[in-house]
Amino acid sequence: MNSLAITDGLLLAVTAYLALQRHLPIALRLACGVFGVAALLGVLRFSGVYPLPSWHQFASMLGAASAFPLLAVAVLWPDSLAARNTRFAWIVLCITAVIGVIVVGVGQKRIYSDALALLSLLAVCIALVRTRQWLGALGGILMLAALVLFALKISAGSLLVPGDLLHIGMAAGLLLMSHMKPTETVMTRKPDIDSLSVVN
Secondary structure, three states, rough: OOHHHHHHHHHHHHHHHHHHHOOOOOHHHHHHHHHHHHHHHHHHHHHHHHHHHHHHHEEEEEEHHHHHHHHHHHHHHHHHHHHOOHHHHHHHHHHHHHHHHHHHHOOOHHHHHHHHHHHHHHHHHHHHHHHOOHHHHHHHHHHHHHHHHHHOOEEEOOOOOHHHHHHHHHHHHHHHHOOOOOOOOOOOOOOHHHHOOOOO
């Protein structure tokens, strides 16, 4: 069996497991769901069971344009409606998906989805390091490294091709990020009014 089918199967198992964890923010679970759909189509494609390259590419594009931004929302704004409320998380997913389809699918600007994925993960890593969420930060770094290695077409000898490294890095990174502890909003932190002295 193609190694890509095996590593995509690993990513599918991890994302399916995380998507069903009710204690995780809905934005993170929904992002895992999108990654999982892409992984499932990858398993069908690379195993030869039901090859659908165009569908797999489309789902991968949605992952880059929608799932990574949702992941960033879950980390940077953990108390926001988009992170915690199912309907608002779906709204963010749909809006980013439509923009991705227009820019990448119609406009053929693949750099948009690639840049959005990299910037989202970079913001995630910085935010988690700032809040000393070391496991989550390591997960973000693993995913960021996997994306960079994939973009540069770097393989690990003859055993693992760039796509394998991407799948493994994504699976390991998401698992580590699922162990993040709830934190206050990173990007919109406000001073505690009760701790301020008011001068008349």
